[in-house]
Amino acid sequence: MITIRAATVDDLDEIIDLFESTVKAVNNKDYSPEQIAVWTQAKDRNIWAEKVENQHFYLALIDDQVVGFSSIDNTGYVDFMYVHKDFQGRGIAKALLDQVEQKARELQLARIHSSVSITAQPFFKSRGFEAYDKEHKNLKGIAFTNALMEKIL
Numbered sequence: 001m002i003t004i005r006a007a008t009v010d011d012l013d014e015i016i017d018l019f020e021s022t023v024k025a026v027n028n029k030d031y032s033p034e035q036i037a038v039w040t041q042a043k044d045r046n047i048w049a050e051k052v053e054n055q056h057f058y059l060a061l062i063d064d065q066v067v068g069f070s071s072i073d074n075t076g077y078v079d080f081m082y083v084h085k086d087f088q089g090r091g092i093a094k095a096l097l098d099q100v101e102q103k104a105r106e107l108q109l110a111r112i113h114s115s116v117s118i119t120a121q122p123f124f125k126s127r128g129f130e131a132y133d134k135e136h137k138n139l140k141g142i143a144f145t146n147a148l149m150e151k152i153l
Contacts, residue, residue, distance in 0.1 A: 002095045007057040007069060009049050014066040015059075016048055018084050025085035030118040031144075038142045055079060056103045060092045070096035076104050078114040081123075097127055104153060113150040124149050 007015065020040045028036055051057060051071060060068035060083070068083040070093075078100055083092045104112045115135045116124050125131075129149040137144045 001062070002067075002090075002092055003061045004058050004095055004099045005061065007052050007059045007071075009052055011059060011066065012045060012048055012052065015052070015069055016045070018066055018069065019080075019082055022082050022085050026083075026088065027117060027119045034142055035144060038139045039144075041140075051079065056100065058096060058099050060096050062087065062092075068092040068096055070100050072100040072103055072112065074107060076107070076109040076112040078112055081114070081120060093123055094127070101151075101153065109153060111150050111152050113148065115146040116149045117146055121147050121149070124151075127151070 023040050024036055027039070031039070055071040055073045057071040057080075058069060059066050060070075066084070067087040067090075069080055070078065070082070071080045072078050078097075081093055081096060083096075101112065114124065114129070115137075116129070116131075121131070129151045131147040131149050133148040135146045135148050137146065
């Protein structure tokens with residue numbers, strides 16, 4: 001059974017480990033080794049702590065193991081959606097998205113939106129998101145293109 005709870009800074013090690021291992025194992029089918037290397041080094045511990053403290057940041061757990069995380073800010077921006085590489089396809093991302101959508105409704109937001117990786121776009125589409133633009137980013141000289149996607153609530 002999937003349990004969802006709010007993350008705290010005490011969870012940072014597990015969050016960072018899950019992020020790095022997931023990007024390396026799951027996103028590698030859509031991104032080059034150079035992109036994966038830059039992506040997994042893109043955030044330091046202080047930035048992660050700030051995100052956990054300042055966003056509505058949720059963990060998904062199965063038997064007390066962190067198997068995913070997601071966050072949404074007060075504007076409706078879904079900043080993170082990651083599921084552990086060994087727990088893909090088990091409804092974890094759906095449970096996390098349900099939680100962030102519930103928070104968005106509590107905040108009385110009309111829409112939620114995100115900058116979505118190539119790998120995650122099919123999931124977001126399946127959950128009612130539509131692409132409305134592209135975002136071109138450059139991390140340490142390496143180019144990335146994400147879809148800007150939104151869902152009207």
